[in-house]
Amino acid sequence: MRDGYIKDYISGEEIKATPEEVEAVQVFSEILVEDYGYPKEQLQTRPQWRVKVRPSDTKKEYPIDIGVFDCNKKTDDSLFIVVECKRKTRKDGLAQLKNYLTFSTARLGVWFNGEERLYIKKTEKSGKVLFSEIPNIPRNGERIEDIGRFKRKDLTVPHNLKVVFKAIRNHLAGNTVGATRDEVLAQQLINIIFCKIYDERFTKQEEMVEFRAGVDESDKLISKRIKVIFKKVQTKYKEVIDFSDKISLDDKSVVYIVGELQNYCLTGSERDVVADAFETFIGYALKGGQGQFFTPRNIVQLMVEIIKPQPDQLIIDPACGSGGFLVESLKYMWGELESQSKEYGWSDLALQEEKMAAAIHNIRGIEKDEFLSKVSKAYMAIIGDGKGGIFCEDSLEVPKNWKDKTQQSIELSKFDVLLTNPPFGKDIKVVGESKLAQYDLASKWKKEGGLYKKTDKKNTEMRPEVLFIERSLQLLKDGGVMGIVLPETFFHAPRARPVMQFMEGHNIKWVIDLPHNTFRPHNNAKCIIIVIQKNTKQSKNINFAVAEEMGHDHQGKEIYRWDPVTQKVDKEQTWDDIKLIIEENRNRKKKYIFSVDSKSVKDRNIFVPRYYWETRDKEVEEIAKVKKLKLISIKQLIDEGVIQHFDGHGSPPAEYKGRGDISYIRVKDIVNWEVYKDPTSSIPENIYKNMKGENKNLNVGDILYVRRGSYRIGSVAMVSPHDTNVLLTREILVLRVVENNKYGLTPHYLLYLLSHRLVAMQAFNKVLIETTLPNIANRWQELKLPLFIDKNMAETVTTQIEEVINAKWSAIEKPHKVKDVHGELVT
Structure with missing residues (x-):
């Protein structure tokens, strides 16, 4: 695959990886196949199907992003749905979509930009073309009038709920009347999600679900039906939903959410998919002001797999957030119970009782934030009935100050397993x-x-x-x-x-x-x-x-x-x-x-x-062997007297910066093997002399090496004739090559070696992070330089680097001459 290209999901052709393709066309193509059941033979992406711009347009000037046909034979008459993905705004996208539909036989249209989507139906009446928004599009084999008329057994497992939840969030943020704050919208989504879960759990397989939105139903009727379910939810999940809670979204917004979710079976989906999608939405509401950040699902799974919580163990997360660790632990425990069930021949009823007991009795969580504790209870309700084990408290508080119910369920020195990602x-x-x-x-x-x-x-x-x-x-x-x-x-x-x-x-x-x-x-x-x-x-x-x-x-x-x-x-x-x-x-x-x-x-x-980690070191060794290079540590070269070194001078008081003629060189000033001099940081000569000391003079040819600072570690420069009188920050190390050494090492050769990819690969192991700032400390001495075994090759590279450096210095010399003749230059 060429750089900048991807494989088209439908045709298999190599296409340019434009944002529209990556974020929208390919995503929705997969949704049409995985969630709506359309075979690829009924979809057209490449070459693009074309529709008319006007009745007389015989060339069909409009190329559409995705064409959905009602059979494998793709003709103008069999075009069923037009999907438009290019326009980024809802207004433009809708206008474009209507143009496509007006002069084609397609009856339905979808606009999707990777962030939001909407569905429209075309109706022709009395010579006019009319458009109306609908809750969704039919699945393969269904009629338009079948939208929303699902039996419980018809619900399908979603393959990418993250896209669905993102679309819901963005639609609500831009269109909801009376509620626009993310946290309010997120709380409303939780309420409606619970309606969906309730309806799935308590509707028989052959019965029609109540959580639905039909094409010809009014928004008011659909919203009223969902609010009736919510009343039942408040009774069933009283630990999670307060009776003071209500669905306050406008009817149109409720219909949009129901339309997006009605096809799917949330309780039967992959638990991590539900959690991941949930967090995609809640992430907009959680800004991390209290140091709370969702733990990625694969990290949660890894920690659970490492610890392997057992069904007879008591588990807690004292900063449970949205409940990820608890849900994943319960899933793992249930897997263990299923293995035991097979081994001991339990009945299905006995297995379900054991699973429920584990959810109710073995899972505990504490969360300081009321909203997040509610989300955590929601997760536990989705996967089981462990919602009663979640408590809204400050874990760091004196336990006797917790509420009585919390004290009864959570005691010190009681738990077998603890998994957490605390706020920081x-x-x-x-x-x-x-x-x-x-x-x-x-x-x-x-x-x-x-x-x-x-x-x-x-x-x-x-x-x-x-x-x-x-x-x-x-x-x-x-x-x-x-x-x-x-x-x-x-x-x-x-x-x-x-x-x-x-x-x-x-x-x-x-x-x-x-x-x-x-x-x-x-x-x-x-x-x-x-x-x-x-x-x-x-x-x-x-x-x-x-x-x-x-x-x-x-x-x-x-x-x-x-x-x-x-x-x-x-x-x-x-x-x-x-x-x-x-x-x-x-x-x-x-x-x-x-x-x-x-x-x-x-x-x-x-x-x-x-x-x-020796794996990275072995990779370096393998590449060095193939390239015929010999690895020698900087420490060895120091011990053998080939390289000398000293730290930078330090940082001058802030009030002196920009007040003199001596350049103060910081980490960011080491760029492209050169030393950049920022005139706004220049300091007076007396400050320079006091800070520099007597034993830290710079020589032409010295190598400056950055050993601390975000993304800059390993950057190098060579001291030019114009750089010997500068003050260096302590984060910059000075390396000096002793002449006539047995390795044939020169300043230019060292500059090349320190810039080598193999040295950068080693730095991954040596650079450690202090909160957010990388620091190699004295571990730079452990780096191994990839010297050429072939001395002729070493001499050739040295000569080439020397030519590059001389050209750079020559270019620098010219502005200095102008300055000497015509006066001061500040940039």
Whole structure:
């Protein structure tokens, strides 16, 4: 597949990957096949079917995005539905769609832009063409008048509810009368979802569902029918829906939601699909102001697969959010019960009783946010009857201050399994003397020798994720297992050492390195999963796992697998290493999973798995072997006296920036092997001399290496004759090559080597994240430079790099001459 192209879902042809194709045409093509049951033989995308612009248009000038035909023989007369995906606004899209329908025989139209969709029906009356919006389109084999006339057995399992929920949200946001805030719309959606679930559960297979919207029914009639169901829901799910709650959406909005959902069986769908779709909608309402971010479904599944909760174990999530960990744990437990049922020959009734008992008695969740606790109860109602185990409380509060019902169900030292992703963020603080008094980690810690010891002094405020570590361990019984998602900072940063030391007091069973994109675009924190067994002796080895990617990029868009050997992207395969780790945990073949001696890890005080990941190192070695390169560490070159180094000078006081003639060089100024001088940051000469000191003079040919800063680590530049009198930030390292060394290493050769892809690949293991900022610290010395075995090749490359640098310096020299002759230049 060529770059910038994808395979068309219907025709199989290679087509350009335009936003319209990727986000709309291909998505809806798959929906037509998977959800509506139309065979590909009745659909046309490539070549595009064409319709008339006017009655006299014999050339058929309008190409349509998707044509749906009522039989395999594609003719003008058999064109049934026109789907328009190109126009991005509802108004333009609707106008275009009406034009397509006016001069074609198609009776129905769909407008879909990847975010929102609508359906219209064409009626010809008294020589006029009239259009009306309808709730949906018929499935394959159905008539238009059959829309919404479903028996319970006719409902189908959806394949992509995320698209449906996104369309609902965007339609409501743009069209609902009287309610536009995301949270209000989300609450209304929850109410209507419960109507749908109720109707599915309590309608017999041969009976017509009440949750429906027909083509010829009035909006008022449909809305009234849904509100009658809601009254029943309030009685059935009184723990979730208050009697003061109501469906307050206007009738037209209710009809839109019902029309989008009526075809589907939510209770029979993949549970993670329902959860994922739910979170797609709720995500608009949850902005993370309190550090709350949904845990991606594949991460939840991984943690459950690692811990393997059993049907006889008591499970809790003290920051349960929307209930993802609880739902996935219950699914896993039910799977175990199904295996037991087969082994012991239980009846279907006995199995269902065991499943229900597990949902009611074994699942507990605490959520501080009332809205989210309601969502969590909704999830538990979708999958079982565990909704009564969810409590709206502050998990970090003194337990005796919880409501009586909560205290009866949740006690410290009671739980076998705990799974959680606690809220975190630098601006979120926990305060209160009595609250903080419960936690050792809220104390001030003092370093004595190589360890930290707790003092009698308490902090006045703490970050919630720190306290959640201790509260989670308090909730577990001895031998209980905790899986928790935490910022990477805790696993290596010296300032977070007391927290890691606290966790080391228990058995660290697993540490799993999550991709930086895991919580993006909502949160930029780089996180790690740690699995701990309470008050148990540390096992000899710690299980580690590394996921490079988990399905989406920093913008939340799907990402495809990259092959480092072929240097190509496989657009047929989503890059999700989480699935591979789950598979590896079930079998013996290991690439992403490995174990490391626990004493070795503790001695280094680095618990970040990728630092120990040999798979990446082996990839580098294999490529080096093929390319005939010899890998030598920078540390070896330092020890042998080939390379000297020193840190940058430091940062001048802010009030002096822009007040002098000496350039202050920051991380962002190391660009394209050059040093950029920002005149707004120049400082006075006396400040420069005071900060530079006597032993940190720069020489022409020195290499500047960025070792700290977002996305900049590894950037290099060579000091030119115009750069020797500059002040460097401490994040920039200075490397100096000693002449006439046995490796034939020169400044130009070193510049090339540090810029090499193999060095960048190694940096993945060495660069660790402190909250959101990457830092390689002194681990840059562990990087191995890929020197050419063939000395002639090394000399050739050195000469080429030298020519490039000389050309750059020559270009820089010309503005300096203009400046010398004609006066000061500031840019």
